[in-house]
Amino acid sequence: MSEIAQKEGGGGKGASKGRKKASTRVDMTPMVDLGFLLITFFMLTTTLSKQQIMLLPMPNKEKDKPKTESEIKESNAMTVILGENDQIYWYISKNRVPDFHTTSYDPADENGIRKVLLEKTKNPDMNVIIKAMDKASYQNVIDVIDEIHIVNAQHYALIDITKDDEELVKKQSAVNDAASN
């Protein structure tokens, strides 16, 4: 390489004389530049990591229906309701009103859904039933399933919301509004 440098320093005189044995070496620098440029391009356009997935098994619709509240012991079913605007409620008892709680997605919150789930799923027979209202965001649904995975709950199901539950949510949000005012 140093030979080339010298030759170029000579201003091409040597070449015009044609006596010096011409070196076959080529300056590779631009080629390397080009190579790395293309590498960078391909690295950036490649989807580097595969996407994460979360498995969601759903019960078969006709056969082996999921155990609903009526079929499992009432004290073993915890219902989580997802409302609009990131609202989240839960209850266990059937005569729900005094037992109907508003909670939050915040993992740091003392009364947040994670703490509640952690507490309740200490009972290994506890079934968590998730009912999302139509206005709930997809993020909320994933968050709750995620929380269930985090606390390692064994039994959970995603079930359509009933009219009863919607009524309860309405009542509760009215109470909450009144409390905040």
Place this chain on the structure above:
Amino acid sequence: MAQVKTKKSGVMLDMTAMCDVAFLLLTFFILTAKMKVPDPAKFEVPSSVSEKKLPDENVVRISISNEGAVFLTIAEQSKRKELIKEIDKMYSLGLNENDKEKFSLIETFGVPMKQLKFFLNLSDDKRKLFKQEGIVIDSTNNELKGWVRVAKTLNANAIIAIKGDRDSEYAVFKKVIATMQEMHLNRFSLITGLENKPSAN
């Protein structure tokens, strides 16, 4: 410098080896690369702690945009070609070979059946700008069911992945799930972003 009479030492290095490495890496990346195709709508996935990975092949992906439009993605071009042939027959869309060829080049799409021909006839630039309103998923006219059923018959091993935007409404997701359940597809893979698992306490 001239006074010291030292030879001006060339600082040039032999780049050949570096060049070899660069092109070796380049070849590797080209061969393993799969181009990121821009999505026709915004799908910002929520994050979860799950660490399972989505396989590259045999995936029928249903995406829900933030506006609630439903899109379908099939990664393999050959599968898309078979898919459109069957769909064309089923819904008698009257697509010609050219349309089908074009369809096989589109990875993610979300247009109603009746718009499909028009959509495929657009020029590439216009198609990118075209606002796809999503696959029809009404209870009376559930086209998603048709798409997925055909995709599933062509590839029985395909898994159903759902990629929902975090702001999309649960109602759409519920409809998609219900549609799949009607076809006895009960296992779903929800695509999520990565989030670190909080320490158990």
